[in-house]
Amino acid sequence: MIRVENITKRFGNYPALHGIDLEIQAGEFIALLGPSGSGKTTLLRIIAGLEFQDEGHVHFNGEDVSDIPVGKRNVGFVFQQYALFRHMTVADNIAFGLTVRKARNRPPKAEIKARAQELLRVVQLEGLGDRYPGQLSGGQRQRVALARALAIEPSLLLLDEPFGALDAKVRKDLRRWLRDLHKQMGLTSIFVTHDQEEALELADRVVVMDHGRIDQIGTPEQVYMEPATAFVSHFVGETNRLPDGRHIRPHDIEIVAEGRDRVMVDNVFRKGGSWRVEGRLHETGTIVEIDIDSHDTPPAVGETVAIAAKRARIFSAAEQR
Amino acid sequence: MTRKTRKVTPGTESRTAQVLLITLALAFLAFFLMLPLIAVFSEALKQGIGPFLDAVANPDAFSAIRLTLIIAAISVPLNMVFGLAASWAITKFSFPGKNLLLTLIDLPFSVSPVVSGLIFVLLFGAQGLLGPWLSAHGVKIIFAVPGIILATVFITFPFVARELIPLMMEQGKEDEEAAVSLGANGWQTFWHVTLPNIRWGLLYGVLLCNARAMGEFGAVSVVSGHIRGETNTMPLHVEILYNEYDFVGAFAVASLLAALALVTLVLKTVLEWRFDLHSGARH
Numbered sequence: 001m002i003r004v005e006n007i008t009k010r011f012g013n014y015p016a017l018h019g020i021d022l023e024i025q026a027g028e029f030i031a032l033l034g035p036s037g038s039g040k041t042t043l044l045r046i047i048a049g050l051e052f053q054d055e056g057h058v059h060f061n062g063e064d065v066s067d068i069p070v071g072k073r074n075v076g077f078v079f080q081q082y083a084l085f086r087h088m089t090v091a092d093n094i095a096f097g098l099t100v101r102k103a104r105n106r107p108p109k110a111e112i113k114a115r116a117q118e119l120l121r122v123v124q125l126e127g128l129g130d131r132y133p134g135q136l137s138g139g140q141r142q143r144v145a146l147a148r149a150l151a152i153e154p155s156l157l158l159l160d161e162p163f164g165a166l167d168a169k170v171r172k173d174l175r176r177w178l179r180d181l182h183k184q185m186g187l188t189s190i191f192v193t194h195d196q197e198e199a200l201e202l203a204d205r206v207v208v209m210d211h212g213r214i215d216q217i218g219t220p221e222q223v224y225m226e227p228a229t230a231f232v233s234h235f236v237g238e239t240n241r242l243p244d245g246r247h248i249r250p251h252d253i254e255i256v257a258e259g260r261d262r263v264m265v266d267n268v269f270r271k272g273g274s275w276r277v278e279g280r281l282h283e284t285g286t287i288v289e290i291d292i293d294s295h296d297t298p299p300a301v302g303e304t305v306a307i308a309a310k311r312a313r314i315f316s317a318a319e320q321r
Numbered sequence: 322m323t324r325k326t327r328k329v330t331p332g333t334e335s336r337t338a339q340v341l342l343i344t345l346a347l348a349f350l351a352f353f354l355m356l357p358l359i360a361v362f363s364e365a366l367k368q369g370i371g372p373f374l375d376a377v378a379n380p381d382a383f384s385a386i387r388l389t390l391i392i393a394a395i396s397v398p399l400n401m402v403f404g405l406a407a408s409w410a411i412t413k414f415s416f417p418g419k420n421l422l423l424t425l426i427d428l429p430f431s432v433s434p435v436v437s438g439l440i441f442v443l444l445f446g447a448q449g450l451l452g453p454w455l456s457a458h459g460v461k462i463i464f465a466v467p468g469i470i471l472a473t474v475f476i477t478f479p480f481v482a483r484e485l486i487p488l489m490m491e492q493g494k495e496d497e498e499a500a501v502s503l504g505a506n507g508w509q510t511f512w513h514v515t516l517p518n519i520r521w522g523l524l525y526g527v528l529l530c531n532a533r534a535m536g537e538f539g540a541v542s543v544v545s546g547h548i549r550g551e552t553n554t555m556p557l558h559v560e561i562l563y564n565e566y567d568f569v570g571a572f573a574v575a576s577l578l579a580a581l582a583l584v585t586l587v588l589k590t591v592l593e594w595r596f597d598l599h600s601g602a603r604h
Contacts, residue, residue, distance in 0.1 A: 050498055070502045077502040083495035087517040097503035100513070152503055 001025055002047065002156060002188070007056035009042055016042045017212045020056070029182050030190045031199035034209035035235065040192045041160055043209070047190065048158050049073045060155065076149030078159040082141045084133035090144050091116045091129035097152035119147040122181070139170040146178075150185070157182075159191035163198060175202060196236045200224060208232045229319045243284045246312040250276070251291040255299060259306030263288050268298045279305075361579050364572035376573035384550045385558035385574065388466070392554060393534040396473040400530050404481025405523070409515070411482075412489035413497060426482050429475055438472050438543025445471075464546030469554065472540040477530045484526030485519055492518055525592045532585040536578060 004022040009015075017039045024030050032040040045051040047058060049070035057066045065073055085093050092099075095116045098107060107115070120126050123143035133141055142162065149157060162178065163171040179202050182189050193199050199206045200220040208216045208223055208231075216228035227233035230247060239247045242261070251274070263279040270276070275298040277290040282304065290307065292298050299305045366373055376382060407426060411419060429437060443449050445462040455462060462468045496518060500510040516523075538556040545552040547561065555578055562571035 048502065050502065070498070071504045071506070075502065077499070079495050079499055081495060083499040085496060085500075085514055085517075096500070096505070096513075100500075100503065100505040100509045148499075148503065 001059075001061055002190075003057075003059040004043075004047065005057040005059070007043065007046060007053045007058070009039075009046065009051070009053050015212055017046075017053075020212075020214060022207060022214065022217070024188065024190065026188050027186060028188055029179070029202060029204045031203035031206045032190060032192045032209060033194070033196060033199040033206050033236070035194055037211070038209040039212040040194075040207075040209050044158055044160055044190060044192045047156075048075050048077050050077070074152065074155050076152060076154035076157045078142075078145045078149050078157070078162055080161040080164055082133075082145040082165075084141055084144055084148070086133050088132075089129060090125065090131050090133065090136070091120070093133065093144055094119050094129075094147045094151050096148060115151060116147075119151055122150070122185075123147040124177075137170075138166050139174055142166065142174060146181075155188065157187050157189040159189065161193060162191055163193075163195075171198075178202070200236070206236070208236060210235070227313065230315045233313060233315070238289060240288050241286075242288075242312075243281070243286055245314050246309060247315065248309045248312045250289045252309055252311040253288070253290045253307050254310055255290070255292065255305045256308045257306065259308050261307050262304055263290070263307050264304050265299050265301050268301055270294070358579060361572055362576050364568060365576040367572075368569055372569050373573045373576075376567075376570040377577065379570065381549050381553065382558060382562075382570065382574055385553045385555050386577070388469075388553065389535050389555040391466070392469055392473050393531055395470050396477060396534050397527060397531050399474055400477050400481055401523070401527050403478060404485060404526060404530075407482045408485035408489050409511075411486055413494050423486075426479050426486075429478050434476055434537065434539030435543055437475055438540035441468055441471055441475075441540075441544050463544055464548065464552060466552065468544035469541050469552060472544045473534050473537055476537050476540050477533045480530035480533060481523065481526035484522050484529070488519055488522040489515075521592055521595055525589065528585055528588055528592070532582065535581055 002022075002024040004020055007017055007020040009017040020039075020043060022043075032043060034040045042051060046053050049058075049065065049068060049072075053066065057064055059065065060073065070077070085096065088096070091113070095112045098112045098115065101107075106112075116129065117126075120129050123146055125140060125143055125147070128136070128140070133144065136144065142165075146159075146162075163174060166174065175198060181187075191202070200223075203220060205217060206220055206223050207214055210231050216223050216232045218226070218228075223232055223236050227236060227247075230241070233239045233247045234241070238250050240250065240253070241247055255277075262282040263277075264282060265277055265279040267278040268275060271291070274294050275292040275296070277292060277298055279288050279290070280286065281288055288307070365376075377386075407422065410416070411423060442463055444451055445455060445468065446452050447456065447463070449463070452463075462471065496514050497510050500514045505513065535554075536556060537554075538560075541554055542557055542560075545554065545557055547553060547557055549561070553561065555574055559571050559575045559578070562568075562574065
């Protein structure tokens, strides 16, 4: 179990984290979700021991590791750009964590080699052990970085924007594969992402961060359906904010025959399995996005329609961040 | 001269300009670089190979060559270590005074070598700040080999660091962080991760440092005292021979220095080629 207690961090005059509290259970898959500058990567690096907090504590299984450097925390860290050692073969990269151990803790050479081969199989790169990182594709490099981090049998796996440098198709495949791997190996993992779709799809719980604070911790269902703040509502999924203070998801708006709110349609296009209608509120010109089932007929561009909310949220002043 | 009567299209005009510019550049290179180089070797071998070999084998010339090699053998490894340490500190850590350190590293480049030499005379010379104390303890620095080494180390300090800092800056510190996160200690990280990443740049910096250490004239001239057979390096020896109208001798020793420059140039080209290849295959 990981417990993060009242972590505060400043970089010069720039406050990166304010009083972060977080508890993670063994076996959980956690997403730290937020825009750039939200402090999510800093929090990940502090949990890893690559960066140190100004105030607060980090506990691993009840042990205070606040001042222990990364090499002694037994965490696997996967870097955004992978940070593979380019002059070493893939197999040597994976074995690195074992070969640098002190002689008395180091497995025999044959065993290290066998372990590297086994990990190559786990990450589905059998037969590529003699290649160099420069000869691999982005997705393959990512899996080498993962295998290298897993080689030291970490108690916690940390991934910094693990899919950030990959193209959309590879990203999707790797995502599914990583979630399966996490379950199979019984890992406890935390990953950082700015992509809400990624967070909702992969994580058991999502930690939504903004400006160095945690806005909400919850299951993907909770953060999507019951956003705690206006920020979460806008960052996780799309939200229309109407002048009267209501926050409404595009798919929670329906077009009705008669209504108080009237929208002038500017644009209609297909978005995945539904129609996306973009328009402006008659009175204020506020932009409104509406999703309509693809089997229904969308309004025409230039038409004015009445809308009604099937479900809306109103946030208190404290939740208006 | 041919007169241009034909209508000039933009294409042919730029072609003419091209040829003109290239010819100009080649002529400049030939006049300022190739010609002197040829002159050095032809003057050295003017009276045949015999006098050339005699001049090189002359005891004073021999001692100058020996001293130059000793100076390089001491100052180059020192500056390799200093340069590595400075680049490592500047690129992998943040600390107060970092910018000042960066500026200080460039100091030897911005100060005239003669002034650099004078600094050491003012510090360690007989009338210098530490002079009386040093002579009381029988330590001789100025007009002796230690002074020449000091001056050379000072002059050649920036070469390795200047080569490594941009390279290490660009590489960032993720590789080192990855190594440390996998349990490597500082030495293992340096040896297995940092050094292989910078080896070509380091070698290149050492090469330039070596060329300058052997060829330095100004600063060494001030601190050496020009004692024949004792404190004369090759560049100083060339000057003395030339002033004594021993042209064959002067050019013979000079040709050795020139040969060193050529070897450095070839090695540098080979390194750059390897280096490009290496960094090109990185991503």
